[in-house]
Amino acid sequence: MTTTIAPQLRAGRREWAGLAVLMIPVLLISVDNTVLGFAIPAISVGLHPTGTQLLWIVDIYALMLAGLLVVMGSLGDRLGRRLLLVIGSCGFGAASLLAAFSVSPEMLIIARALLGIFGATLMPSTLSLIRNIFSDDKDRRIAIATWAAMFSGGAALGPIVGGVLIEHFHWGSIFFINLPLIAAFIPLAIWLLPESRDPNPGRVDPASIVLSMLALAPLVFAIKHAMAAGPDMLFWVTVSVALGAGASFVLRQLALPTPMLDVRLFANKVFTSAVASNLLSIMGLAGFLYFGTQLLQLVLGLSPVEAALVLIPGLVTSIVAGYLVVPIVARFAPRVVVPAALLLNALGMGIVAFTPEHTVTGMLVAFLILGIGLGGAEVVTNDLILAAVPANRAGAASAISETAYEFGSVMGTTVLGGLSTFVFGSALHSAIGDDANRAQFDTLGSALEYTAGLGGQAAHRTAEAAVASFETGVQWAAGAAVVLVVIAAVLTSIGLKGAGRLLPGASAGAEGQEPRPCPKDDD
Numbered sequence: 001m002t003t004t005i006a007p008q009l010r011a012g013r014r015e016w017a018g019l020a021v022l023m024i025p026v027l028l029i030s031v032d033n034t035v036l037g038f039a040i041p042a043i044s045v046g047l048h049p050t051g052t053q054l055l056w057i058v059d060i061y062a063l064m065l066a067g068l069l070v071v072m073g074s075l076g077d078r079l080g081r082r083l084l085l086v087i088g089s090c091g092f093g094a095a096s097l098l099a100a101f102s103v104s105p106e107m108l109i110i111a112r113a114l115l116g117i118f119g120a121t122l123m124p125s126t127l128s129l130i131r132n133i134f135s136d137d138k139d140r141r142i143a144i145a146t147w148a149a150m151f152s153g154g155a156a157l158g159p160i161v162g163g164v165l166i167e168h169f170h171w172g173s174i175f176f177i178n179l180p181l182i183a184a185f186i187p188l189a190i191w192l193l194p195e196s197r198d199p200n201p202g203r204v205d206p207a208s209i210v211l212s213m214l215a216l217a218p219l220v221f222a223i224k225h226a227m228a229a230g231p232d233m234l235f236w237v238t239v240s241v242a243l244g245a246g247a248s249f250v251l252r253q254l255a256l257p258t259p260m261l262d263v264r265l266f267a268n269k270v271f272t273s274a275v276a277s278n279l280l281s282i283m284g285l286a287g288f289l290y291f292g293t294q295l296l297q298l299v300l301g302l303s304p305v306e307a308a309l310v311l312i313p314g315l316v317t318s319i320v321a322g323y324l325v326v327p328i329v330a331r332f333a334p335r336v337v338v339p340a341a342l343l344l345n346a347l348g349m350g351i352v353a354f355t356p357e358h359t360v361t362g363m364l365v366a367f368l369i370l371g372i373g374l375g376g377a378e379v380v381t382n383d384l385i386l387a388a389v390p391a392n393r394a395g396a397a398s399a400i401s402e403t404a405y406e407f408g409s410v411m412g413t414t415v416l417g418g419l420s421t422f423v424f425g426s427a428l429h430s431a432i433g434d435d436a437n438r439a440q441f442d443t444l445g446s447a448l449e450y451t452a453g454l455g456g457q458a459a460h461r462t463a464e465a466a467v468a469s470f471e472t473g474v475q476w477a478a479g480a481a482v483v484l485v486v487i488a489a490v491l492t493s494i495g496l497k498g499a500g501r502l503l504p505g506a507s508a509g510a511e512g513q514e515p516r517p518c519p520k521d522d523d
Helices: 013-034 037-047 051-079 081-100 105-133 137-168 171-175 178-192 206-229 233-255 263-267 269-299 304-329 334-354 360-387 391-437 444-454 456-498
Strands: none
Touching: 013 081, 013 105, 013 137, 013 178, 037 051, 037 105, 037 137, 037 171, 037 269, 051 081, 051 105, 051 206, 051 391, 081 105, 081 171, 081 178, 105 137, 105 360, 137 171, 137 269, 137 304, 137 360, 206 233, 206 391, 233 263, 263 269, 269 304, 269 334, 269 360, 269 391, 269 444, 269 456, 304 334, 304 360, 334 360, 334 456, 360 391, 391 456, 444 456
């Protein structure tokens, strides 16, 4: 009689060492997603980007990641996941150098786009290798907790590292931190990581690649454009292109015998709910880091290092919560744990949204609570995502999961960052009139630099109006994030009804199935 217990061998020292090596690319990707946080004021002054260019500098990286993760996950299934990791890390290092030496907003946008392209070769391989390295359910859940802790912790660590570097060096120094990590990763990956690939990967489909990019890039552009110019004809044209390409992509995947993205996985309510939870929670985090780092420096007057210290408690609690949730989810069903964690996330954002006057303490507490919720939810949802598919489809599942992460990051910056920028501009125009249309008032950093150069009482009043307008924009954006995360909590509470309590050694099955029985421990 065949059972599921036999192949579940406990991991040894080599497997855990391999996990440690896999955390290097996870750290690279997550840190680079948010490392620009404290560099935004310095970039605003150094390169003088427009408000729209500044948003593109921040999220073109995550946009390219989101658009190419599925493609690269499919490519890794074919060529080998370890091989793709090594190739991608080399390209990531070269793009980091280009970003560090950028001399114009356009050059930095191109460099960040290249970082996203090569970053997309790294992420799908990490979760899929974890799925193949750790056959025992207990070991895999600990490994996923480590992955999620490193991803969310790295996202919080990015602004901290950036703050310390910006305090002492040129803003381009934030990209040099990638180089020693890459130099260490390449030989360790070749030595410790096993090669794995899909035994029946099917052929590469160029049409699917084009359609996936046409579905994502125009949508983000449309949102950015609407924030700056309103929903005009260009907005509706680009939205139509995105929706048409998205529908065509889905239909093509359903028709292909071996699709690039197995959209049938979304028929599983548990899988879909877990992916949606990841997307919306990361969206809130990205928005918080975008406007929160500016608020700490430009409004509350902290130096980059002082502002970075405010985020450290949230970073620590995010990592700790990821590990503590492992025994908790063994006692309570995911449909209870995940919504509860998301509501903590919403509470943290709510402190920012509904506080009349922001303070350093309030921002520290808000990020601490947000970190607890985010760290707890990610471990459970990622385990549900991977457990819903067989091992040979781990690349497809992990690519979908990471696409949700990166698209959530894009949309957090685009929607929440764009909303804060739009409200800032509108409020400032109401306060000072037509002068707010000047290019110098596109961002708070450039506005404060411009008014400081003017001097006089009128300049002081204008600076105060700019700060007040920015705080209003932050409150609106944080309020929108609260709404999004509460929606995610409600949807997951409903959608995760098919996922029973995850007992130690058990995994969530597909929809309509019970979790696999817990094998007896030999130890």
